[in-house]
Amino acid sequence: xxxxxxxxxxxEAGTAQLSNRERQRRRAVWVAKNVIPHEPYVRxxxxxxxxxxxxxxxxxxxxxxRFAMLDAVEHIERPDIYxxxxxxxxxxxxxxxxxxxxxxxxxxxxxxxxxxxxSPEREVAGQLAFERLKALLDxxxxxxxxxxxxxxxxxxxxxxxxxxLGVTESIVENNISTGLRQIRETWQRHEKRxxxxxxxxxxxxxxx
Amino acid sequence: xxxxxxxxxxxLAAHWVARMDSDSWTDADDAELVRWCALDARHAGALLxxxxxxxxxxxxxxxxxxxxxGADDVQPPARAIWTRRxxxxxxxxxxxxxxxxxxxxxPDTSYTTAVGEIRRVPLADGSxxxxxxxxxxxxxxxxxxxxxxxxKGEAWFQVAKDAKRPFVVEAGNVLVRAVGTAFSVRRREGxxxxxVTEGVVEAWAKGADGQKIRIAAGExxxxxxxxxxxxxxxxxxAPTAERALAWRSGKIDLAGTRVDxxxxxxxxxxxxxxxxxxPALAAERVDGVFRTDDPIGxxxxxxxSFDVGVDTSNPKExxxxxx
Numbered sequence: 001x002x003x004x005x006x007x008x009x010x011x012e013a014g015t016a017q018l019s020n021r022e023r024q025r026r027r028a029v030w031v032a033k034n035v036i037p038h039e040p041y042v043r044x045x046x047x048x049x050x051x052x053x054x055x056x057x058x059x060x061x062x063x064x065x066r067f068a069m070l071d072a073v074e075h076i077e078r079p080d081i082y083x084x085x086x087x088x089x090x091x092x093x094x095x096x097x098x099x100x101x102x103x104x105x106x107x108x109x110x111x112x113x114x115x116x117x118x119s120p121e122r123e124v125a126g127q128l129a130f131e132r133l134k135a136l137l138d139x140x141x142x143x144x145x146x147x148x149x150x151x152x153x154x155x156x157x158x159x160x161x162x163x164x165l166g167v168t169e170s171i172v173e174n175n176i177s178t179g180l181r182q183i184r185e186t187w188q189r190h191e192k193r194x195x196x197x198x199x200x201x202x203x204x205x206x207x208x
Numbered sequence: 209x210x211x212x213x214x215x216x217x218x219x220l221a222a223h224w225v226a227r228m229d230s231d232s233w234t235d236a237d238d239a240e241l242v243r244w245c246a247l248d249a250r251h252a253g254a255l256l257x258x259x260x261x262x263x264x265x266x267x268x269x270x271x272x273x274x275x276x277x278g279a280d281d282v283q284p285p286a287r288a289i290w291t292r293r294x295x296x297x298x299x300x301x302x303x304x305x306x307x308x309x310x311x312x313x314x315p316d317t318s319y320t321t322a323v324g325e326i327r328r329v330p331l332a333d334g335s336x337x338x339x340x341x342x343x344x345x346x347x348x349x350x351x352x353x354x355x356x357x358x359x360k361g362e363a364w365f366q367v368a369k370d371a372k373r374p375f376v377v378e379a380g381n382v383l384v385r386a387v388g389t390a391f392s393v394r395r396r397e398g399x400x401x402x403x404v405t406e407g408v409v410e411a412w413a414k415g416a417d418g419q420k421i422r423i424a425a426g427e428x429x430x431x432x433x434x435x436x437x438x439x440x441x442x443x444x445x446a447p448t449a450e451r452a453l454a455w456r457s458g459k460i461d462l463a464g465t466r467v468d469x470x471x472x473x474x475x476x477x478x479x480x481x482x483x484x485x486x487p488a489l490a491a492e493r494v495d496g497v498f499r500t501d502d503p504i505g506x507x508x509x510x511x512x513s514f515d516v517g518v519d520t521s522n523p524k525e526x527x528x529x530x531x
Binding site: 024069 | 214218219222223225226227228229230231232233237238241245249250252253254255256257258259260261262263264265266461463495496497512513
């Protein structure tokens with residue numbers, strides 16, 4: 001039962017008294033800090049394991065589901081390992097269903113990801129991921145970008161933004177929703193592009 | 209799952225995040241959110257991902273603070289982790305040695321651990337030693353020097369600062385000297401591993417005083433009896449110092465570790481030895497954090513990961529059988 005130490009210890013203090021919104025937000029802050037930065041590496045590894053883009057999206061989404069379903073996350077000692085283990089486990093199940101077991105893809109793990117974990121380089125990469133995420137704001141429609149910047153960087157509430165811009169609060173809310181969706185799509189596309197480039201490099205290398 | 213369905217979920221998740229961020233969140237919204245999450249297992253995951261991206265866009269200092277309130281040990285000081293892990297360590301042997309640790313000890317004494325036992329002992333100078341499985345240390349605290357002899361095995365020391373009395377660990381032919389710092393020494397065939405978690409230590413082989421090397425926090429090195437030095441290396445190939453020292457909390461922390469090296473680690477802690485019957489597996493890699501006293505759990509993970517069997521019919525062995 002206590003096979004792995006990434007199981008949390010203790011319980012989330014006072015969870016019962018928290019609103020769902022507050023509970024969700026705390027979880028999200030933790031995930032932003034501990035999971036999101038590792039996502040590019042996990043995606044990269046999945047590509048190395050020859051998972052299709054669809055499989056990758058599905059596996060990543062499933063792993064976020066797992067993080068969402070846990071009673072508490074703060075006691076996970078190594079979120080990167082935990083994240084990676086979920087994905088690998090799910091990939092294994094997928095492959096079992098497909099009756100294909102590419103052993104060499106399993107062996108490649110350490111080289112691509114875990115030998116470095118959690119090296120300063122990866123921390124830097126996590127920072128870069130955030131920088132890139134912020135850069136995606138530039139691609140948003142003008143009002144959308146402005147509203148998100150006011151909310152995120154100027155620290156105004158949605159109500160204050162609505163008053164400042166002379167629009168309704170629901171317009172502010174909708175703009176945030178639209179902007180967030182677009183950022184997320186572009187973020188995933190970016191990751192895919194980076195991965196495609198890596199794949200090409202790999203193929204070129206083998207060809208020579 | 210079709211792309212459009214995934215996109216639809218993502219879209220709804222973004223709506224929820226924007227709504228949660230608003231100033232007009234109500235109890236009804238709260239209840240509706242719970243219902244929505246219950247509709248489809250993917251909803252909660254999509255919501256969490258969107259919300260985390262939203263959170264990542266800005267620092268949200270207030271949010272950070274609440275997160276800390278909610279989980280007081282997300283990033284506590286190293287010593288606090290230490291204590292808590294120790295107390296929650298679990299196994300009976302561990303608990304017993306914690307009790308023993310508080311008994312008074314004379315300044316010149318030796319400590320031994322059995323296979324699987326991990327012990328923490330406070331030394332009279334205020335330092336602390338954590339002694340790993342199947343190990344023996346002898347401690348002599350003199351006025352000008354604090355000496356520890358590692359007769360076998362491995363130990364980690366949190367050294368109390370005392371510039372007048374250097375703290376020297378002798379492991380066979382290898383010497384490690386610290387003033388106030390934390391480090392571990394493990395005796396191996398032909399030398400010793402030194403891993404530093406705080407500060408800096410000097411290490412050298414007897415008779416090669418001119419070849420002292422400095423090892424800083426986060427670094428590890430193998431010092432051979434013949435004074436050869438291999439930096440960045442430690443048995444088992446643990447990639448970081450902290451991971452290599454997971455044993456202090458009764459854990460084995462594997463990250464891309466070779467299966468044969470991982471098995472050797474488990475076998476240090478258990479009389480019941482893991483035997484690998486399928487040599488093809490030796491070079492595979494494993495990851496995860498395990499309890500030192502749970503070799504069966506580890507073997508089962510190997511079996512599940514590589515589609516091999518585990519034979520536990522012999523109480524003295526755990527056999528990992530071929531495919």
